[in-house]
Amino acid sequence: MKQLESLKRIAASPYSVATAFFIFFVAVYLHFYFSAAGTQIQNADQSYLQGERSQTVAERKAEFNKALETYLKMEESYDPSFGNGKFYYNIGNTYFQLQEYPLAILYYYKALRLSPGNPRASHNLDVALAKLDLKPAVHTSTLRNLFFFYYRLSLPVRLQFFFFLALIAFGAFSVHLWYPSMRWKIAGGIFGVLAATMLLGFAYGYFFENSEAVVMKSTFLYRGAGNYFTKVVEEPLRAGNKVVVYQSEDDGRWFKVEDAQGNMGYVPYESLRLIF
Amino acid sequence: MVMFRRWLIFVGFALSIAQVWAVDDVRVSVQVDEKKIMPDSPIRATLTIQHDQNQEVKTDSVVMDGQPLQVEFVRDVEIAPDSPLRISFYQFALKPMQPGLQILSPIAVKVGDTIYKTPATTFEVPSPSRINSGAKGPVLNIEAYANAPPSIFPGQRFTVGYRFYYNDNIELKVQELPLLEAKGFKKIGSPKISDVNQGTVSIRGIEQEVEAVKAGKYPFGPSFIEGYIYRQDNFGRKQIFSKDIRAEADTVTITVSDFPEKGKPASFNGSIGEDLDFSVELLSYKDMQVGDTISLALKFSGKGDLSTIQIPKLCCEPGFPGFFEMSDIPPIPTPGNGNVVYFVELRAISPKVRAIPAIEFSYYNPVKGVYEIRRSEPIPITVQAAPEKTLPMTPGMPEKPSEGSPAEPAAQKSVKADVVNWPQTTPEAGAIEIETIYPLSVSDLTNRNFGTWSVLFVIPLGLLALFIQSDYMRRRSQKEAEVIVKTGLDYWNEAKEGGGTFSEFYALLTKALLMRLHEVKQIASEEISPQNLPEEGISGQVRAFLLEIEKERFTGKDRLSKEEIVKKADQLFKQMSQ
Numbered sequence: 072m073k074q075l076e077s078l079k080r081i082a083a084s085p086y087s088v089a090t091a092f093f094i095f096f097v098a099v100y101l102h103f104y105f106s107a108a109g110t111q112i113q114n115a116d117q118s119y120l121q122g123e124r125s126q127t128v129a130e131r132k133a134e135f136n137k138a139l140e141t142y143l144k145m146e147e148s149y150d151p152s153f154g155n156g157k158f159y160y161n162i163g164n165t166y167f168q169l170q171e172y173p174l175a176i177l178y179y180y181k182a183l184r185l186s187p188g189n190p191r192a193s194h195n196l197d198v199a200l201a202k203l204d205l206k207p208a209v210h211t212s213t214l215r216n217l218f219f220f221y222y223r224l225s226l227p228v229r230l231q232f233f234f235f236l237a238l239i240a241f242g243a244f245s246v247h248l249w250y251p252s253m254r255w256k257i258a259g260g261i262f263g264v265l266a267a268t269m270l271l272g273f274a275y276g277y278f279f280e281n282s283e284a285v286v287m288k289s290t291f292l293y294r295g296a297g298n299y300f301t302k303v304v305e306e307p308l309r310a311g312n313k314v315v316v317y318q319s320e321d322d323g324r325w326f327k328v329e330d331a332q333g334n335m336g337y338v339p340y341e342s343l344r345l346i347f
Numbered sequence: 348m349v350m351f352r353r354w355l356i357f358v359g360f361a362l363s364i365a366q367v368w369a370v371d372d373v374r375v376s377v378q379v380d381e382k383k384i385m386p387d388s389p390i391r392a393t394l395t396i397q398h399d400q401n402q403e404v405k406t407d408s409v410v411m412d413g414q415p416l417q418v419e420f421v422r423d424v425e426i427a428p429d430s431p432l433r434i435s436f437y438q439f440a441l442k443p444m445q446p447g448l449q450i451l452s453p454i455a456v457k458v459g460d461t462i463y464k465t466p467a468t469t470f471e472v473p474s475p476s477r478i479n480s481g482a483k484g485p486v487l488n489i490e491a492y493a494n495a496p497p498s499i500f501p502g503q504r505f506t507v508g509y510r511f512y513y514n515d516n517i518e519l520k521v522q523e524l525p526l527l528e529a530k531g532f533k534k535i536g537s538p539k540i541s542d543v544n545q546g547t548v549s550i551r552g553i554e555q556e557v558e559a560v561k562a563g564k565y566p567f568g569p570s571f572i573e574g575y576i577y578r579q580d581n582f583g584r585k586q587i588f589s590k591d592i593r594a595e596a597d598t599v600t601i602t603v604s605d606f607p608e609k610g611k612p613a614s615f616n617g618s619i620g621e622d623l624d625f626s627v628e629l630l631s632y633k634d635m636q637v638g639d640t641i642s643l644a645l646k647f648s649g650k651g652d653l654s655t656i657q658i659p660k661l662c663c664e665p666g667f668p669g670f671f672e673m674s675d676i677p678p679i680p681t682p683g684n685g686n687v688v689y690f691v692e693l694r695a696i697s698p699k700v701r702a703i704p705a706i707e708f709s710y711y712n713p714v715k716g717v718y719e720i721r722r723s724e725p726i727p728i729t730v731q732a733a734p735e736k737t738l739p740m741t742p743g744m745p746e747k748p749s750e751g752s753p754a755e756p757a758a759q760k761s762v763k764a765d766v767v768n769w770p771q772t773t774p775e776a777g778a779i780e781i782e783t784i785y786p787l788s789v790s791d792l793t794n795r796n797f798g799t800w801s802v803l804f805v806i807p808l809g810l811l812a813l814f815i816q817s818d819y820m821r822r823r824s825q826k827e828a829e830v831i832v833k834t835g836l837d838y839w840n841e842a843k844e845g846g847g848t849f850s851e852f853y854a855l856l857t858k859a860l861l862m863r864l865h866e867v868k869q870i871a872s873e874e875i876s877p878q879n880l881p882e883e884g885i886s887g888q889v890r891a892f893l894l895e896i897e898k899e900r901f902t903g904k905d906r907l908s909k910e911e912i913v914k915k916a917d918q919l920f921k922q923m924s925q
Contacts, residue, residue: 112787119784131776145792153794157785164784170638195781204632227798234802241809248816270806288690289630289642299683307630310642339681 108149115141119165132169139165152347153227156185160192167199173310175199177285180313180346185225203311206331226276229269236266282316284328284343292336296325303336314338316345372432373398375463377454379470388490388510389440390472394418394454394465396435397426402459404435411454417497419600440492446472486548488512491526491570491596498713499603501559502617502655504535508554509570509596514547517592518585519574524553525567526599532557532565558654562605568598606711610718614659618710620651625708627723630690634729641671641693641728643703645678648686651710656680658689659708666704670697698732835863835873839920843913852909853896856916860889867923885922892919 115138122134142162151158163178179196183189200207224232243259246252289310292303308314314328319340326343329335374397384390396404409416418437426432441451448471453464488511495505507526527538535556543550573593577585606615630642647656658680662673671693678689703726712719785791833841835858842855857877865873869886877897880890892915899907907915 108789108792112789112792116784116786123779123783125776128776149792151792151794153799155791155795157787157791161784161787164781167781168779191782191785198781227795230799230802231795231797234797234805237802237805237809241805241813244813245816248813248820270803273803288692290690291630291644297683298681298688299686307642309631310640 108145111141111145115145115161119161119168122168135165135168139169152181152185153230154185155227156182156189156192156225159185160189160195163192163199164195167195172199172202173285173287174344176203176311176313177287177344177346180283180285184347185227187223187225200311203309205309205311207313229272233266233269233273236262236269240266282345282347284314284316284326284345286310286312286314286338286342287344288342290338290342292328292330292334292338294336296320296327296337298339300337303334308338308342313346314343316343373402373458373461373463375454375456375458375465377451377465377468379451379468381470384470384472388443389492390442390444390470391438391440392451393421394437394439394456396437396456396458396463397432398435398458400431400433404437405457406437408457408462409437409439409454410456412452415497416454417495419602444472486512486514487517487572487574487592487594489570489572489594489596491568491599493526493599493601495601496713498716499559499601500606500619500711500713501561501603502657503619503713504556504558504652504654506554506556507567507599507601508538508552511551511553511572511594513549513551515576516578517574518577519572520591521571521573523569523571525570527553527555529555529557529567530565531560531563532601533560534558559601559603562603564600564602566598566600569595570599571595607716612707612709612718612720614664614707614720615709615711615718616657616660617655618647618657618708619655619713620649620653620710621712621714623647623649623651623656623708623710623719623721625706625721625723627703627706627726629703629726629728633727634731635695636731637696637698638694639730641695641703643691643693645689645691645706646686647688647708653682653685653687656687656710658691659706661691661693661706664704664706670695670700672696695728695730698730700728700730702727833862835859835861835866836920838862839916849900849909853900856896856912857893860893860916860919863920863923864889869923885919888922889919892916 118134118138118141122131122138125131125134139162142158142165145158146162149158159178160182163175163182166172166178167175176196176199179192179199182192183196186192197207240259240262243255243262247255247259286308287310289307291298291307293300294303308330312330314330317327317329317335319326320337324340325337326340327335327337328343374395376395377392378395379390379392394409398404406418406420407415409418416439418439421436421438424434424436426434448469451468451470453467455462455464457463490510490512491508492510493505493507495507496503499505507529509524509526535558538553538555541552541554543552571593573591575587575591577587606617624647626646628644628646630644631640635641645658647653658678661667661671667673674692676692678691681688681690705725706723707720708722709718709720711717838855838859842852842859845851845855858873861870861873861875861877861880864870864880864886867885869884870880877890877893880886880893882890896907896912
């Protein structure tokens with residue numbers, strides 16, 4: 072009875088009322104937000120599939136353009152850069168159908184970043200590269216070769232793993248505090264070490280690993296940050312190639328990059344798009 | 348015959364005399380306005396030409412030291428109302444010169460069909476100290492100028508501006524500076540202000556870069572500034588020191604010429620330069636299919652204002668229409684050191700393309716006064732056709748008659764055509780080369796749960812949780828460690844209240860009495876057995892009491908009831924408390 076009385080008092084307090092309203096409005100907002108997303112997804116997917124079924128080039132182009140417009144609007148609103156990559160894969164497909172192969176390649180790389188083993192994205196990327204007569208670029212480092220299993224997982228998945236390892240570690244230590252036992256201590260230590268290792272991996276990736284980009288417009292590789300410098304190689308760097316970006320110069324107008332053949336040079340910023 | 352010859356001679360003589368008179372009527376002179384010469388500023392001079400009104404003064408023929416001299420017409424003055432002679436005044440500016448005696452070279456000008464020259468003349472450029480020493484009282488002067496090339500064409504850039512000369516604190520009230528507005532010209536950037544001191548004279552320069560837009564004559568002026576001299580008192584307030592002073596500058600007229608039509612190539616679109624180079628480089632593959640993107644770099648370099656460079660209109664150059672499709676997005680120039688590069692994208696739309704045609708670039712050379720053309724080399728490429736498809740009949744077109752069908756009337760036969768080879772207006776789409784899309788759901792638009800960088804907050808939160816728990820545990824342990832010290836009376840009350848067995852009662856009673864004895868310092872420690880208590884005093888009484896109860900317990904006699912024990916024990920406690 073006493074408990075019922077106290078519950079009633081809590082429910083009637085202004086803070087509880089305000090909290091309840093807040094939760095209600097957030098729920099309503101999220102509902103409309105995600106229903107709008109659902110409609111957009113439906114429209115975009117339908118346009119794309121309609122494009123696949125179209126019999127003429129003009130119809131196909133129109134449908135794919137419609138799908139692309141919707142996808143790009145969704146990318147602006149949602150931008151799931153820690154998602155599962157399917158969204159970027161779909162955008163890549165749409166660009167491919169519109170023969171914008173460098174952009175298609177960019178989005179396939181984004182999808183593969185988030186879903187490294189995705190067979191569809193890999194296959195379509197190969198087709199897009201073949202269209203531009205390019206070979207897939209493979210940039211390796213000692214760390215990548217050593218911890219290859221680590222890089223088989225996407226960053227969001229690794230973050231999830233880290234979260235759960237850290238949670239278990241803290242949980243084990245907490246239990247050890249309440250019920251001191253060597254078992255809990257060891258368990259906490261093991262999971263803590265694993266989480267710390269993953270954390271070091273994130274720190275290394277964030278501070279020491281270089282970004283990657285895809286060339287959007289063919290350009291020459293220059294020896295310095297300006298087109299009055301000599302070219303590193305006579306052959307231009309073709310659109311669709313993946314490069315490693317080291318640094319930017321001249322207020323971000325030029326990037327120092329390395330191509331798949333190991334040639335290092337400078338390219339103007341407008342000829343590149345970073346993968347992430 | 349003789350008379351005719353004499354008449355001819357007379358007429359010829361008269362005509363030659365007339366010519367001589369006409370020639371003699373032309374006078375050309377030049378005068379430098381020495382009073383207005385200021386150091387580091389252009390030197391203005393006036394060219395005066397006396398001529399017959401029917402003789403045209405060719406202002407574009409004015410030359411000094413072999414170089415064209417741009418002159419600006421000021422006015423014409425009639426010598427007399429019924430005289431055909433008039434005096435034309437032209438002004439021009441010379442580059443600033445060093446202080447000292449300077450020579451003005453002869454200036455040649457064509458009047459009618461004859462070239463006349465002025466004699467060389469001298470003038471003095473005063474030194475700054477002379478200006479300062481010569482200036483008595485406040486100095487305020489304004490000079491308007493236009494650093495323009497002799498001929499200005501649309502698209503060319505130059506600077507215009509003013510120089511203010513002053514030697515005191517002057518507060519300007521009114522300024523009329525039309526050159527800085529530069530109406531009719533496109534302003535490039537903001538005005539640049541510079542301040543220089545030369546002795547006691549300060550010179551402030553305000554310069555604005557402008558770009559000519561349209562041909563025409565643009566007078567700016569007269570310009571003036573007006574203000575007063577002030578002094579600052581000890582409080583920093585401005586006190587007017589003089590009445591208003593004013594300085595004026597003459598009108599500056601800028602003439603923008605139109606590009607000459609004579610010899611203008613079809614590819615000309617406004618570029619100006621003296622000796623420009625042009626080259627084209629292919630940035631994409633040479634082997635491609637119809638529809639593939641071709642990237643070109645168009646590089647312009649050389650002497651001249653590269654900001655005037657306009658990229659050739661590839662859509663209209665020979666060899667491009669019908670074979671290439673241009674991008675709708677106009678290329679943006681990428682300026683470099685002494686060059687400018689345009690990156691252009693286009694697509695080959697026909698398999699008949701064998702090369703990127705030579706691209707013609709033409710520009711106007713204002714020094715030579717001619718158009719110059721540069722052509723790039725053609726770049727061989729190979730364009731393969733897209734895979735062939737069988738084109739079905741366009742709906743609505745009559746079909747070819749099948750074999751064995753009755754022959755059609757001749758009139759109808761002529762209407763039919765072989766439609767199979769006609770290109771379709773709506774070409775068929777090819778097979779899809781890639782795997783299809785994923786059917787998306789809302790969850791595909793969101794980030795993975797616990798898959799973002801925010802999960803790193805688990806570290807400080809986890810540490811905080813551990814800290815809170817360990818702190819709580821520590822406090823709890825501390826609390827538990829604080830043993831609630833019960834007194835003897837507490838134990839006695841507990842014994843009296845407790846409903847346990849007699850043994851438990853007796854144990855609590857014993858503990859209570861011993862603790863009480865310890866509290867009243869009758870014994871050193873309560874950890875003592877009743878037999879070992881001292882036999883004297885209150886301790887002895889307690890000893891006897893406890894031993895008696897124990898004896899009763901072990902003998903089983905139970906002569907003392909609990910109430911009696913309690914009463915006796917109360918007495919003992921009371922005694923001990925006294």
